[in-house]
Amino acid sequence: MSSILLGNRDLIRSINRSILLNAIKTRGEVSRAALAHLTGLSPATVTAITGQLIKEGLVFEKATGDSTGGRPPIMLALNPRGGFVIGIKLMEGHAIGALTDLNAAILAKDTIDLADKQVETSVEMLSILVNRLVQSSGVRKKQLLGVGIGLAGVVDFTHGIVRQNPFFGWRNIPLGDLLETRLRVPVFIDNDVNTLTLSEKWINRSQPEDNFIVITVGRGIGMGIIINGQIYRGKAGGAGELGHMVVDANGPLCDCGRHGCLESLVSDRALVAQARQVVSADIADLDDVIRLATAGQTEAVGVLSRAGVLLGRQIANLVNVFDPKLIIISGEGTRMGEAFFAAVRTAFHDSVMTGLAEDTEIRVNSWGDDIWALGAASLVIAEIFKSPIQKEERLDQARK
Numbered sequence: 153m154s155s156i157l158l159g160n161r162d163l164i165r166s167i168n169r170s171i172l173l174n175a176i177k178t179r180g181e182v183s184r185a186a187l188a189h190l191t192g193l194s195p196a197t198v199t200a201i202t203g204q205l206i207k208e209g210l211v212f213e214k215a216t217g218d219s220t221g222g223r224p225p226i227m228l229a230l231n232p233r234g235g236f237v238i239g240i241k242l243m244e245g246h247a248i249g250a251l252t253d254l255n256a257a258i259l260a261k262d263t264i265d266l267a268d269k270q271v272e273t274s275v276e277m278l279s280i281l282v283n284r285l286v287q288s289s290g291v292r293k294k295q296l297l298g299v300g301i302g303l304a305g306v307v308d309f310t311h312g313i314v315r316q317n318p319f320f321g322w323r324n325i326p327l328g329d330l331l332e333t334r335l336r337v338p339v340f341i342d343n344d345v346n347t348l349t350l351s352e353k354w355i356n357r358s359q360p361e362d363n364f365i366v367i368t369v370g371r372g373i374g375m376g377i378i379i380n381g382q383i384y385r386g387k388a389g390g391a392g393e394l395g396h397m398v399v400d401a402n403g404p405l406c407d408c409g410r411h412g413c414l415e416s417l418v419s420d421r422a423l424v425a426q427a428r429q430v431v432s433a434d435i436a437d438l439d440d441v442i443r444l445a446t447a448g449q450t451e452a453v454g455v456l457s458r459a460g461v462l463l464g465r466q467i468a469n470l471v472n473v474f475d476p477k478l479i480i481i482s483g484e485g486t487r488m489g490e491a492f493f494a495a496v497r498t499a500f501h502d503s504v505m506t507g508l509a510e511d512t513e514i515r516v517n518s519w520g521d522d523i524w525a526l527g528a529a530s531l532v533i534a535e536i537f538k539s540p541i542q543k544e545e546r547l548d549q550a551r552k
Contacts, residue, residue: 168193169201174537176202176211176230183225202228209234210254230254235297235536238285239529240278241344241521242303244269244319247278250525251285254533256351258522260289269320271330279334298338300531301327302347302524304372308389309342315389318372318407340531345392346383347527348482349376353383354530354537364478365470367394369463369485373415377474394470395419399462414466418459420484427455438488445491456491464499471512472505482517 171191176182182190188198205211211234214227232255240249244266251260264281267273278301286293305317312328331339342350349366362381368374373395377384385391395415396408403412404422416422420438427441431451435441444452467479485492493516501509517523 165201168197169205170538172198172201173205173210173230176205176228177537181214181227181229183227185225187228232257236289236291236295237297237529237532238282238299239347239525239527239531240281240299240301241347241524241528242274242278242301247274247281248521248525249281249285250522250529251289251291252526252529254536256354256526256529256533258526259291260285261522261525262288271320271322271325271327274320275327275330275334278331282335293337296337297536298340298532299331299335300347300528301331301339301341302344302528302531303341304344304374306388306390306393307341307343307346309340309346309385310389312339312341314341338532338535340535342385342528342531343374343376343389343392344524344527345374345376346385347531348523349378349527350383350534351523351527351530352480353378353381354534361477363474363476364480365474365476366480366482367463367467368483369418369481369488370483371420373418373463374483375470379474394466397466399466414462418462418485423455423459426458427452430455442488446489453491456488457495459488460492460495461499464496465503467496467514468500468503468505471500471508475508475512477512479512479514480517481514482519482523484519486516486519 172187172193175187175190179186179190184195184198184202187193187202188195191198202211206213210231211228212231214229232253234254236251236253236259238249238251240247246263246265248263249261250258252258262281262284264277264284266277282299286296303314303317304319305322306315307313308315312326314322314325314327316323328339328341345366345368348368352364352366362378364378366376375392375394377392396406396410396413398410398412399414399417400412404416404425405411406413406416423441424435424438427435431441431444431449441452441455445456470476471479481496497514500514504512
């Protein structure tokens with residue numbers, strides 16, 4: 153029999169496996185007969201593939217379901233302990249990690265400090281963090297399906313390369329390969345806002361949308377984009393640099409070297425600088441600005457309101473371009489309160505194209521360090537449930 157025919161059969165089987173695994177994850181509990189009906193696959197194919205998934209530990213049989221006359225069906229469900237993943241948010245000065253099961257339930261958390269910004273130091277510290285998480289969770293290393301790393305900057309997900317990182321000064325660092333060599337498990341790296349966006353798709357079960365945008369506000373301004381259920385990264389991982397859209401060519405100098413980027417006007421550091429000019433030179437941090445604005449201090453309210461207007465206008469521009477169903481705002485900046493978000497909503501409705509705002513939701517999500525680590529973990533979870541066609545496309549790109 154030709155190798156091409158065998159290859160086609162293997163691919164078809166892999167595709168069917170992916171279809172069934174995703175159907176089981178989506179439905180929570182489902183019978184083999186229902187899977188055959190849902191997917192259009194034959195009962196024999198469903199039985200054979202689910203049997204293999206059970207053998208691998210990814211799926212298990214649960215108590216029988218309701219009978220419609222005859223023997224009650226045996227239900228299948230995703231086994232959350234069929235494998236484990238680690239997600240790490242790499243930041244300037246330290247890294248936060250979490251080990252989770254396949255339902256993203258956190259089993260262990262840890263933080264490690266970085267002594268300097270050298271690549272070798274970071275690889276060493278990240279390896280130590282991974283091993284500490286495995287040991288503290290009681291999970292065996294062979295049960296670890298992969299490690300996801302999220303960090304700021306331009307990241308080439310396909311090749312595992314940090315093209316540019318603003319905090320470490322890295323350029324074209326093959327972080328994925330360096331860590332895989334040390335850890336001997338698959339390692340996936342991506343922009344941290346992309347990882348946060350993936351967590352909304354793969355971990356948040358209440359998230360049914362296939363077209364949405366995540367915007368993070370904090371030290372920087374970032375964006376992740378989901379189009380037709382797939383994350384959009386651009387040709388080399390640079391998509392989503394919302395913070396570096398120029399909104400005022402005569403504005404302050406941005407870290408990127410240009411003037412008037414959104415980040416230079418709306419980030420935490422920018423707002424503190426503005427408040428020191430118009431409120432008080434004694435402003436220590438953004439919490440001081442928020443506290444004064446909450447108390448009704450006029451100039452502090454103005455600082456946050458002006459920033460909200462700028463962000464609201466850019467959200468309107470995004471809706472005009474992408475027409476998403478949902479915009480999620482996350483990150484440290486979600487604590488800025490009503491002065492900021494009232495201005496965001498007003499500016500958005502004043503600037504968006506007529507007819508596009510009515511069915512577009514703007515949602516503010518709560519924020520915490522765990523979210524970033526879970527986002528990085530979702531990189532690995534997403535790979536587990538990806539279609540083999542998508543995986544092959546990624547491998548083809550990596551070979552180029």
